[in-house]
Amino acid sequence: MKRLLALIKKEFLVLVRDWAGLGLIFIMPAMLVLVMTLIQDSSFKKLNETSLTVLFFDEDQDSLGMQVKQGFDSSGFLKVVTEIKGRPLNEQLLFDQVAKGNYQMGVVIRKGATDAIRARGQKLVQQTLNLGEETAGDSVAQAKIILYFDPAIKNSFKVTMRNALQNFTSQIEGGILFKALTDELSQYLPEPPKPITNPGGAISYEEIYATDQYNEIIPNSVQHNVPAWTIFAMFFIIIPLTGNIIKERETGLSTRLRMMPGNRFQALTAKVLIYTMVGLLQCLIMLQFGKYVLPLFDLPALIFGPEKIALGLMALATILAATGYSVLVGSVATTHDQAAVFGTVSVILLAAIGGIWVPVFMMPDLMQSASIISPLNWSLNGFYDILLRGGGLSEIAWEVSALLGFFIITLIAAVIISERKSST
Numbered sequence: 001m002k003r004l005l006a007l008i009k010k011e012f013l014v015l016v017r018d019w020a021g022l023g024l025i026f027i028m029p030a031m032l033v034l035v036m037t038l039i040q041d042s043s044f045k046k047l048n049e050t051s052l053t054v055l056f057f058d059e060d061q062d063s064l065g066m067q068v069k070q071g072f073d074s075s076g077f078l079k080v081v082t083e084i085k086g087r088p089l090n091e092q093l094l095f096d097q098v099a100k101g102n103y104q105m106g107v108v109i110r111k112g113a114t115d116a117i118r119a120r121g122q123k124l125v126q127q128t129l130n131l132g133e134e135t136a137g138d139s140v141a142q143a144k145i146i147l148y149f150d151p152a153i154k155n156s157f158k159v160t161m162r163n164a165l166q167n168f169t170s171q172i173e174g175g176i177l178f179k180a181l182t183d184e185l186s187q188y189l190p191e192p193p194k195p196i197t198n199p200g201g202a203i204s205y206e207e208i209y210a211t212d213q214y215n216e217i218i219p220n221s222v223q224h225n226v227p228a229w230t231i232f233a234m235f236f237i238i239i240p241l242t243g244n245i246i247k248e249r250e251t252g253l254s255t256r257l258r259m260m261p262g263n264r265f266q267a268l269t270a271k272v273l274i275y276t277m278v279g280l281l282q283c284l285i286m287l288q289f290g291k292y293v294l295p296l297f298d299l300p301a302l303i304f305g306p307e308k309i310a311l312g313l314m315a316l317a318t319i320l321a322a323t324g325y326s327v328l329v330g331s332v333a334t335t336h337d338q339a340a341v342f343g344t345v346s347v348i349l350l351a352a353i354g355g356i357w358v359p360v361f362m363m364p365d366l367m368q369s370a371s372i373i374s375p376l377n378w379s380l381n382g383f384y385d386i387l388l389r390g391g392g393l394s395e396i397a398w399e400v401s402a403l404l405g406f407f408i409i410t411l412i413a414a415v416i417i418s419e420r421k422s423s424t
Helices: 003-015 018-051 063-072 092-099 113-128 155-185 223-236 238-251 253-259 266-297 308-332 335-351 365-373 375-387 397-423
Strands: 052-058 078-081 105-109 143-147
Touching: 052 063, 052 092, 052 223, 063 078, 063 105, 063 113, 063 155, 092 105, 092 143, 143 155, 155 223, 223 266, 223 308, 223 335, 223 375, 238 266, 238 308, 238 335, 266 308, 266 397, 308 335, 335 365, 335 375, 375 397
Parallel strands: 052 078, 052 105
Antiparallel strands: 105 143
């Protein structure tokens, strides 16, 4: 036990005497979080604050067209344009403007759309009361809404806007259809039915995040960036740790430690313990930085959520995985240059495919499949489960298990490689 404590003290003294390394571990990650959050905060704000301009041509001039326009105007994020430079829109002008990329989207309500919905309601009543016989070709025309998109627009945007408009117009269609049904039924009933109307203002837009447990968590630049760059910084512990391992090997200290009486793995245990504590301290500082310092720069404060134990366990599993990987790289590399270059590049690559730089869902299918091999991706998903979805221990069980398994495998591999090198 005394030997282990002495080894821990040695690792601590080596670490605290390296001021450049300490700056790399604590100061640089904080600056990274601040800069990246400030840069990306504007993009998150644009999602909520920037309105989308939509060209709108109402050829119908009836209930459907008027209610669609009213819904667009009241949405808060859609700006409806019905004329350009004093010239009223027509379908050809709308088409030309969207095709040129001057506007991203145009909506045309075809003439007779409202009448088509009313006719469908009348036909349903007549068929229900058996007042008419079905004949070939006896069909009701469909109401048509034409959507024009800029050819350069992303397909995901097209799908999102089309689905939103379909959901929105289905409510309007229901109101018009019920009104038509009521009017038609009143002709055949002894007493007029209570009218079914679609009162004005019934259509509204509300943005709801998919979280059931902790509704106070609102996705923003801080909630996304702080855990992502904290994980990235924790894995960059690879630089001082691999440097420590290679320095001991070059000076012959590692050989003398193995020849000392006692457990030969105590030196490795001391390294893992001291760098795990450093990583946990680093994570704590980064999270507190997000909560108390970022608001000073007019950014939202980081919200931890109620699952503090899960957050601590996720941080512990992450730093253990980072430490295990660092020990493995330090055992494989033979020079400082090899460790520095390979360690830095490999962490950046793992961060890139793991979703630290670009969200995984925005990557090509091949890269999305490859993201599963990155321990940074496992950690990021775990932190997001806690900080964005309000998850607890059960929600992060897979991620924690994967990170701990990664730590054990890399540590075993590092021991095997070190033993083989020492025996040759």
